[in-house]
Amino acid sequence: MLPEAAQLTASQRQIQRQVLAFITAHRRDGKAAVFALEGDAGTGKSALLSAVFSAVQKQARSTGGALAGTTNRLLVNHNEMLKIYWEVASQAQWLRKADFQKPTPFINARRKADIVFIDEAQLLLSQPDPFNRFRQNNQLTEILKLAHVVVLVLDLHQVTKLKSLWTSAMIKHTLAGHVVERATMTGQLRMQSPAAAAWVDAFASGQLLPLPHPVNYQLRVFEDGVPLYDWIKQMDRQHGLARVLATADFPFRVYTKEPWYVQAGKLRLPWDRVNFTDRPWASQPQTLNEVGSIYTIQGFDLNYAGVILGPSVDYDAKTDRITIDPARFEDQTAFRRRPDGTDSAADRTAIIFDVINILLKRGRMGLGLYAVNQALRQRLLAL
Incomplete structure (x- = not known):
């Protein structure tokens, strides 16, 4: 499950500050700026992403501050992970169930957001999938059109379908022309050995x-x-x-x-x-x-x-x-x-x-x- 922000490690808190600074600096960019957070399974990427998103939504729903009034979403292309985030939302007063979506409904609604977070970005479709009502070339490109800032969590060792097959070259090509900042998480936080x-x-x-x-x-x-x-x-x-x-x-x-x-x-x-x-x-x-x-x-x-x-x-x-x-x-x-x-x-x-x-x-x-x-x-x- 996902820990509270107070339970983050010192390394996670440092990257959290880095992501929040990036968001503040680029939240009005005309072309989406991208913060890419990479790391192996169990290194705490989702926990960090959840903590950053929670901090952003707390600011967005407060008066004053750089992010007040912003519209933000967290996307994940996995039904069970979406349910985990819904549970997180039920326990925080500044989060709403509607803050969390799967990518296809978000893309098809064509409503822009200020900041879009993507967990398990390697599960985004990298080809059309009419059965799931996605007809464009890849979901990351479409999300970039709908946001000022995109924060994505990525692990290319967790690809589970050819229709969501991503390679480093494909990611590089998709993000070409965008401001990109990267951070890599290391150290196994799930497995205790x-x-x-x-x-x-x-x-x-x-x-x-x-x-x-x-x-x-x-x-x-x-x-x-x-x-x-x-x-x-x-x-x-x-x-x-x-x-x-x-x-x-x-x-x-x-x-x-x-x-x-x-x-x-x-x-x-x-x-x-x-x-x-x-x-x-x-x-x-x-x-x-x-x-x-x-x-x-x-x-x-x-x-x-x-x-x-x-x-x-x-x-x-x-x-x-x-x-x-x-x-x-x-x-x-x-x-x-x-x-x-x-x-x-x-x-x-x-x-x-x-x-x-x-x-x-x-x-x-x-x-x-x-x-x-x-x-x-x-x-x-x-x-």
């Missing part, structure tokens, strides 16, 4: 390192899905917010009455269902009996995550590296062909590694792993 975070970084790039044994973090490998699930239930009883997650390697269909299941050895649990409530998926107690995906867990902090690595994630003994088979990845909507032809096997492999990176960095206090493929499972156990 730097050694465990480094192990996950290596794993999400295909490299296998010996498992560390930190005193303040549990990093465990399981021989079957059942003991993994038992461990998660135990951690949930003791600490709360422990959930089972999985890569999208198991069949599922959206909006069906019957559940679709994840099979992990002897464990068989249903996938997460479409969440029509305003509460984030992981904050609902019954979801302890489901398996979460990037669609329900991205942006949410768990205490413990039990991650099932599905059939697309395997191991090559000759190279001692993780291998990826995109053909076995069941989320085929992630791989819908792009009209510009940017959908190589390397792009698809990178997306699956990004999904792994997101899932493995959800737990603050612990991570449990079970690999469906025997070769990978045995190698993990050997580590």
